[in-house]
Every structure is written in structure tokens, then in C-alpha cells.
Amino acid sequence: MKQVPEKLLQPYNAQEIEPGLYKTWEDSGYFNPDNLPGERKEAFTVVMPPPNANGSLHAGHALFVTIQDILIRYHRMNGKNALWLPGSDHAGFETQVVYEKKLEKEGRSRFDMKREDLYKEILDFTLSNKSFMEGQLRQLGASCDWSRSLFTLDERVIKTVYNTFSKLNEDGLLYRGKRIVNWCPKHQTSLSNLETSHVTRKDPFYYFKYGPFTIGTVRPETKFGDKYVVMHPDDARYKEFAHGQKITVEWINGPIEATIIKDETSDPEFGTGVMTITPWHSGVDFDIAKRHNLDMEQIIDERGKLLPVAGEFAGMNIKDARAKIVEKLESKGLLVKTDTEYSHEVSVCYKCEREIEPQVKAQWFVTMKPLAEKAVSALDKGEFRILTDQHEKVFRHWMGNVQDWNISRQIVWGIPIPAKICDACDKGFVDIAGEKASCESCGGQLRQEADTFDTWFSSGQWPLTTTGFPDGDDFKKFYPTAVMETAADILFFWVARMVMFGLYLTNEVPFKDIYLHGLVRDAHGKKMSKSKGNVISPLEVSNEYGTDALRMGLIVNNAPGVDMNLDPKKVGAYKKFANKIWNATRFVLEKTTDYEESDTAFTKEDQELYDAWIVVKNDITSDLENYRLHLASEKIYDYFWKTFCDSIIETRKTRILEDKEKTSAQKLLLILLREQLIVLHPFMPFITEEIWKDIKREDDEMLLVTRW
């Protein structure tokens, strides 16, 4: 007679069991595919989106851990060479912003610090958060190969990034150019378009007399340098004026000579159809000025203050200056009217929400069009898939409209751009080895480029660096990877760039499938935010209900690509499920203490039940192969509870008590429990592994590596 383990007499307690089990798995070495038992030919590789090493894991992290861990565990059990590559992200601008906030609280400022001191401080901060973050990944059950973990500032990463930078240069896909960039006056750096967001704002729209014209503007404070007046060439109202004609107009600080420019981008329907332009501080104006080879002059400095060109207004903050300038123009009789109902979209820094001040700056740009075309063509040819169709459409749309990418950042926390700038002619030269001394163009003295890379420039090469591109063993074995699973909101930031860089450097898309998940919201579908106070910490939920329950709460019924709600009540339901599994196990073990494994045949009815289970299992397997985790998880939950517990156990119960075809019933219960534990394991790894200890046969390995 076998004994029922004592532990099963108590309700299931996840907190007691989970940490120890994780350690057992980790110590087994099976997270590393090199140690996996049995012959495994095919690789299944997932590169983990490296969490930012600047804080605690949030619900979105818990979701990706759940999805990716389910996939990895399933494929590992299914005989694949399963590799999940973890990492941690220095997260350039993101982390610098976090650290600057910390400095502010301490009454310090990055602008009073030496470059190297600031870098050192952020590095220490990041490294200490890194191990904290890794502990949280372990709590969530992530079965990733820690021996291959990579940090985004590791030497290998930098080497690859530099090589790519150099290759782009050689291939003519890199240039340093004076362009209009998104300048954040608070963070004192340029930002890519993706790092700006847009808000609708209602601002007064002023009409001013400008010589014979009336011009419209919302930004009078930029108007000091406006010596060009632009209208559409076909606008009949202004046909008496010729392109290039010069007129003298009375303006803010006295008369100026203005030149008439006819340009087709001027919209005759907008305002009066006439505008003056400020090429240094507006993208549209910059393009017009470029087209006609016009002078450009900086009016506003990097901190948002007016330069000497503003005369009496010099040194004023543009916010305060606007009203004063309007006042002055009005006193000179130049204000025609003000439209107070005008509303428009303005760009703001996505971190501090300060208005972006466009500035002309020399920055490094990557020419995107050829890279994007290659990506779209690979998609057309079916070289990779994007789940869902919706995201594929969005991906195509973005690729079709992609603009050159500003990869220069004026921040310390990042990978330095390996280049030199000429003091005399301001030209930039790629210099990986750091050996260039004088300007190739004018012979002037060179100085080190002070800017760092946009963090996504290096992240975009992450599947390459983690697998050891170009000649590492892992690269041959594990690249291209199986699936990139990440948040839909970094489709452009990250996924698109990985596709492009992968194709550019290896001629292969770095992953066969792209699986995008939506935002994790609170129980009522509200976006989580500190200010709303509705942030749900996945670690706290895990502490309360167990990680297995959290994982089920995150995956059941949550369709790919769609925003989902995390409801602690729902997680509670899966805590009950864990207990249900626990108790069913106790029952099965209690009723089979006298059962000896033998060739006992099933009765016809028991065989049918078993066959019906195989149908369910195959269905779940197919769901897992096709990323329908939300359905697979629901099906195993439903089968275990409704079919196995409520129906099969209940009906076999009396047969065992009354000793009617008892051994067939016992065999069915044991086999179904065993097989369900296998199927449940990817979803609820902890409780299943714990129970497995008491169910497994002598030769069985731990459930982690038991064959599906």
C-alpha cells in the first residue's frame, strides 16, 4: 500500500513551494538547451525583450513572461532545443530620465555634473536594479537560460553596434546632416519622431499685417527672423507679386526687407494663403527654405529663450514673450484679428510632455527607405508573419511612410557614437578605431563626437548580439529565432528595426513569427498609472495568489494583440483552480494506494473517455503551435475541472468504492492526472512540478523536461 503524501492534506500553498522549485529547475541546468536530455534536432529560440534595468517589473512584463515561458516550456517538452535568451536593457533615454528625476528630488542636476561622474552613477544604479529585476523574473517562473544573459552595454553588443554603424556608412546608408530635429528643451536632447507624442491644443491664431499681406500664425515669438513671405504660385489673389521680389515691411522691431517666395506647399485655403517662415524652428519652413536655398537663422536657444535677434525681447522665455510681442504688434497697428477658436496638434516630449522645440542640428541619420523596402518585400514573400493581421497592416503602413532616423542623442547614458567632428568645417567622420586626427575634407582639427546612440539603434540588433553574430556557435544554431513576442506599442521602436537590421546584416529576418500583445490594463480597462493609483504589481498579485494563478489570469481568454484587463478577482479564480488540482491529486492518490501498474485493460467506457481526452489534448497542442494560448489555457482548465473532476472522478468514485471494474477506473484516473499535469505544466509550472514528484514513475525526469 502506497502512502498519500502528508503535504496534500493541507490546502495548496503556492508561496511555500514556488521559490524552491525554481531553484531546483535552475540548478538542473535544463534552462540551458546544451544540457537537455534526449536527441533534439530542431531549435526553438525566443529572444526575451530585455526589461529595463531601472525599476520593478510591471504587469506588461508579467504578461510577456507568461506567454514566452508557456511557449518555451511547451517546445522544450515537445523535444525541441529550446532556448530563451534573457537580458537586461540599459534603456538609454528612459533610464536617464528616471535618474534625472531622482537627481531632481535630491536637489541635483545632470547639467552640473561631469559627464563621467553621471555615467558612473547611472551605471551603478542600473546594475543594482538589474539583479533585482532578474529576481523578479525568477519569481514569475521564467525558464530562461541565465548562462547566456546579456546586458545591452556589454562589450559584445558595442562591438556589433560599431560594426553596423561602420557598414551603414560604407554602404551609403548613414549621413551626418543639419536637419530639423525634435528638440526637448527640458532633457536637452533631440528625439526621434517616435519619441514625441501629440496633443491637441487650443491656441490663439493671430493675423498680422505684413507689408501688403496679412499673415497668420500661432507662434509670433518665432517671427523675428521672418524675411521670407510665402504663397502658392497659382494663388490668383497674389499674382501681382513675383517670386524673388523684394518688399520692405514694417515688423516687430522696425522695418525689414522681405523676399517673396512662391511655393506649392503653401495652402491657399489656410488662413490668408500667405505665411512667413521660420526655417530654423519649423519642419515645413525648413523644407521650403531648403528648396529655395534660403537663409536660416536661429531665433530660440536650446533652453527656449529668445536670442539677440529678438532685440528688446532677447533672453525672454518664449512662453512669456508671446503675449508681449502680440502687444507690441498691436500697438503698432499690425494686429488684424485674433481667432481664439483655433485648435491644432503640437508635438511634446513623450517623457516630460514639454513642447518640442524644433531646432536645426547636425545629427547622424540612417537612410531608412532601402531598409524598409527590404522588410516589406520579405513580408510579401512570407519570410515572416505578424500576428495579428491588424498589426501587419500597421507595420506595412509605417514601413511605407518611414522617414530617415535620427540616431544621435545628446545624453550621457548610452553607447558613444564612434565618430569625430571637424572643428573647422563641422563635418563628421566615422572612426571606430579612434585613430583619425585631422579632417579629411579641410584638414581641420577633429574632436570626439559627444553624442550617444538612440538606444533603439543597438536594441534593433539584439537578436544578433544575443546569438553571437556574426560567427558565434549560437548564431549558427539558434538564428534566426522562432518568434519575437513583445508589446504591440514597440512595434516601430523595436520590432521594425530588428526586422530591418536582421535583413540588412544577415539577409534573414531574425524571427519567423512576430507575436504582439496589447497593453495590460486594470480590471475595468483603465490604463494603469501612478497618478490614478490603479497600478497592479504582478509581484504582489503573485505573492497573494501564487504565480501559477497569476499566469492563468493573464493568459486565459486574453486574445493576442488586444489590450487586456488584469483582474485580481480573476487571478483568485485560478488560485482556486490550483487548489482544485491539489485536491483532485489527493483523491486520486488516496483511491489508488492499492493499485499496481500492470497491463490492466481499460473497460470500453474508460477507453472512450481516454480517447476523448486525447482529442482534447491534440486540440490544445494545435492551439499551442498556433499561438492560441488564450484558448489552450481555457480548454485545459475546463477539461480538468468540468470533465475530469466533476464527471470522471465523480463517476469512477463509486466504482472504486464498490469494487466494480476498479483497476480500470484507477488506471484511468492516474493516467489522466499524469497527462493533464504534462499539458498544464507550461501554464502552471509550479504546482504541476510539485505534484509530479508524487505521481512520476521511477525513471521519470522532472516535469520540466518530460516529453509532451
Place this chain on the structure above:
RNA sequence: GGGCGAUUAGCUCAGUUGGUAGAGCAGCGCAUUUACACUGCGAAGGUCGGGGGUUCGAAUCCCUCAUCGCCCACCA
């Protein structure tokens, strides 16, 4: 300005290739020496946003209207 999506039970959401609807939570009735009250049994609850079309058959495909949301974009 351009693009994408949503609308299904009181709430939050699933519904894989078209075969007349499911889960969790909430709520209702019954059961307490039961493997499990972190339970069981039962019942209730939806004209799948409105309208039109295709089809033997539509929550699912097409058109249209309404409402809500998201993303991209150089701010006259």
C-alpha cells in the same frame, strides 16, 4: 490630415476555416459527517450596436450608419 480597430450576459472579455453563443466575476435556488466550502448540483440571464446584402445557414463575409478607442504625421 493619414491609417487601424472595437461594439457579444449586470461587469470584464473569449468565440481558431460561416453550422443559430462561452468563461471569470457578480447574482438566484438547493446540498454540509463530501478529494476539495479555495466545494457540488440546478436554474436564470444575450433579437451578438442599428440597417441592408451574400448564403441552405452570419457574432463570423460585404456595404452602410451610429458611438467609442488606438496609432502615425513637419506646430503657418
